[in-house]
Amino acid sequence: MDEYLSEQEQWEWVKARIRENGPWIVAGVAVGALLIGAWRWWQTRTEHLALDAAARYEQILRALDQGERARGLSLLDQLKREHPGSPYIDQGNLVAARALVETDDMAGAADRLREVMQGSRDPELATIARLRLARVQTALGKPDDALATLGPVQSGAFAARAHEVRGDALFAKGDRAGALREYREAQAGGASRLAERDVLNLKINDLLDDSNATKAPPAAAAK
Secondary structure (H helix, E strand, O other): OOOOOOHHHHHHHHHHHHHHHHHHHHHHHHHHHHHHHHHHHHHHHHHHHHHHHHHHHHHHHHHHHOOOHHHHHHHHHHHHHHOOOOHHHHHHHHHHHHHHHHOOOHHHHHHHHHHHHHHOOOHHHHHHHHHHHHHHHHHOOOHHHHHHHHOOOOOOOOHHHHHHHHHHHHHHHOOHHHHHHHHHHHHHHOOOOHHHHHHHHHHHHHHHHHHHHHHOOHHHHHO
16 A cells, blocks of 8 residues: 555545455454354363363272272273273273272283273383283283283383382292392382382392202201
């Protein structure tokens, strides 16, 4: 627009542009309002679903804590149906697996742990499930399955625990030397809690005592 037009001429020019482009402007405003409305609806719906999933998870925890295992598992399955993809499903499966172990349903616990290990989008939760599944498999008398589940021990926050679980599986197979080696690796990696360190030291000392007793000459052993 010519910068030397009078104010009246400038206003007439603006009005002409509005008349020409008015329908497009109105359409653009309408589309923008529709998109904003859709976005707000989606946000509200997402927040509602998240709150509902959290409430269901609390119900699951309460039921399992009160010993209502059947109800807790039923609520967990309902959570899976109504909120697929919710992170509370992985957490619920881990809690359910612990409850199943406490009631000696090792096979049921293995199924829950396997689901988390294979399906979780959280690498840390998947690793926790892998370690717990290996422990359950060892308890079921399947140490070879436990070793296959563990695979090679990877470096990281769970390395020490993985070495200890491998040691338990090897001990169950009768490989005491291999178990001692893994326990020492776990000890070198550092257990996270005092109770874990105490249990690990007990396992190592028991194996060392057995090894020394085996090596002792008959006369010395008889004294």
